[in-house]
Amino acid sequence: MNTRHDIDIRPVHADEIPAWIRAMNTGFLRPPSVSEAEAEDRGTYLVPGRTLGAFDGGRCVGTFRSFPQEITAVGGAAVRADAVTNVSVTATHRRRGVLTRMMTRDLAAAKERGDVVATLIAAEYPIYGRYGFGAATTLAEWTVDVPRAGLDPRWAGPEDGGRIDLVDGDEVRKTGPELYERFRRAQPGATDRGERWWRLATGAPAWDRGAWTEPFHAVHRTARGEVEGLLTYTVDDHWGDAKQPLDTARVKDLIAVSPAAERALWRYVCSIDWVTGVRTGRRAPDDLLPQLLPDPRAARITSQADWLWVRILDVVAALEARTYGATGALVLEVADGDGLAGGRYRLDASPEGVSCTRTTEDAELVLGVAELSSLWLGDESAVRLVALGRVREERAGAGLLADALLRTSRRPWCPDVF
Known part of the structure; x- marks a missing residue:
């Protein structure tokens, strides 16, 4: 069996788009046939360099693409996002690190471009938390x-x-x-x-x-x-x-x-x-x-589930992009295994303005980047995450303060799929 190192991860060429679509359809259990018209139409919106394929020899066995997006933060600011979609790995090539290599490559490029967050709609819940994504809205x-x-x-x-x-x-x-x-x-x-x-x-x-x-x-x-x-x-x-x-x-x-x-x-x-x-x-x-x-x-209610997932790439930019309905200061210790957004940050927020800076002060709330991403739009509760053991309070009441600062009166909502 081929190892993960035998699989080539790279941007797809124009003449490989039909094979890429066929692999994507296969991964989503759709008919694998691809018409010339479909390939031509889809090729018009695939962003060069951001449409990745995993190739085993001449066969495409994994697909991944991203595109520029804007997402509205609390308060109405438009935030630059790296929208991730069309992610698939053919069943014959699972558990070989294909998705991890594609995701790692894309998120690093998004960070380099200056994107503040990455977004996606998760087909399955357990996959994306390990890449720093957190469920940020519900439908x-x-x-x-x-x-x-x-x-x-x-x-x-x-x-x-x-x-x-x-x-x-x-x-x-x-x-x-x-x-x-x-x-x-x-x-x-x-x-x-x-x-x-x-x-x-x-x-x-x-x-x-x-x-x-x-x-x-x-x-x-x-x-x-x-x-x-x-x-x-x-x-x-x-x-x-x-x-x-x-x-x-x-x-x-x-x-x-x-x-x-x-x-x-x-x-x-x-x-x-x-x-x-x-x-x-x-x-x-x-x-x-x-x-x-x-x-x-x-x-x-006939359906209720997580919907938009967010992955913060720039903590300072993300927290300074939104508004706050209360006044307070909080020191956050953010863990990020991929090294994109980790560190210790002091958030000073009020209805009049916000400042977020790196700091050496003692942490008051310790959490992973996925948990911070879930909190960013105001839908999740820090107190709830503390109770679940996913966030740790280093100072009593830090979770309650985080909720006072971050939560919103109306819940965030993403009406679209992408």
């Missing part, structure tokens, strides 16, 4: 039993003078990007969306048309005509034995820059004729939806 999905929800069936639109209009994909591509930029500036954990994202959301590439279902798009406009919300959804076609419509609407995307727009769009999708069930798609765990219903029990 929830609800299924709403519309008849049980107790909503007024006579609802005909927003009561505040606003309106909801159905639009097509062309209109979404015009208004959606600016609306989303407003949304993500106020949503910790949200990542940027490029032109390709909007293209995929409004019309699948030609090579994937067989899997495409044209969605409905609804926008919320205020009484002044300003777009403040966007809803994208599909509806199935299901009838009961007594010739009763039992359709389910599946929300693909719902973003809003005001609570009024968010409430109106949820109310709209729950009022569509023939729709008796609504699947909400991936939402923040403290989404407004359940409590919008006269009977919140009509919204049943």
Whole structure:
């Protein structure tokens, strides 16, 4: 059997993209066939030098790529991120250090570039903690039993003078990007969306048309005509034995820059004729939806899990990028086995500003970079991590102070997969 040293880790060449896609599809248990159109389309967004392959002889047996990203920190700052995706190792080549070599190479390059954090969506939980990633946001999905929800069936639109209009994909591509930029500036954990994202959301590439279902798009406009919300959804076609419509609407995307727009769009999708069930798609765990219903029990959680994972590469830049709702000083001892972000840091924070510097003072809270990454967006609790034995207090009450500084009133949320 070949050893790990026989496997070559390197950026893929243009003529190797079909083999790279085939290996990725194999790793994710998708059909391994690759069309010329698919290879050409995917090749347009693979970043040169950041699309890695593991090669055993002439065969691609591992895939990995990253791309530039921005993530919103607490307070609204856009932070440079190294987004990691398309990670796979063929089943025949596991346990040979392939992923470790690809990840180590990419994170070192991201650190050198000046990226503040790395991000990913983990297909499996146990893999990425050993590389310094920590689960930083959670998602929830609800299924709403519309008849049980107790909503007024006579609802005909927003009561505040606003309106909801159905639009097509062309209109979404015009208004959606600016609306989303407003949304993500106020949503910790949200990542940027490029032109390709909007293209995929409004019309699948030609090579994937067989899997495409044209969605409905609804926008919320205020009484002044300003777009403040966007809803994208599909509806199935299901009838009961007594010739009763039992359709389910599946929300693909719902973003809003005001609570009024968010409430109106949820109310709209729950009022569509023939729709008796609504699947909400991936939402923040403290989404407004359940409590919008006269009977919140009509919204049943059907999925709840970790979502966006973060890996801090620059502790000073990461902690200084966010805002703080309390005043305090805390000395953190951060352990990082990869040598990218470890050290001792003093955090001085208040609502007026923040300073984070390296220090030789005695540590008050000792934690790994994965744990700090989980705390960064404000969703995880340092007190909880102390209780779990994953964080150690060197000074009594340090975990409580960390929570006062870092936690947020609304939970962070990343609405996208990448």
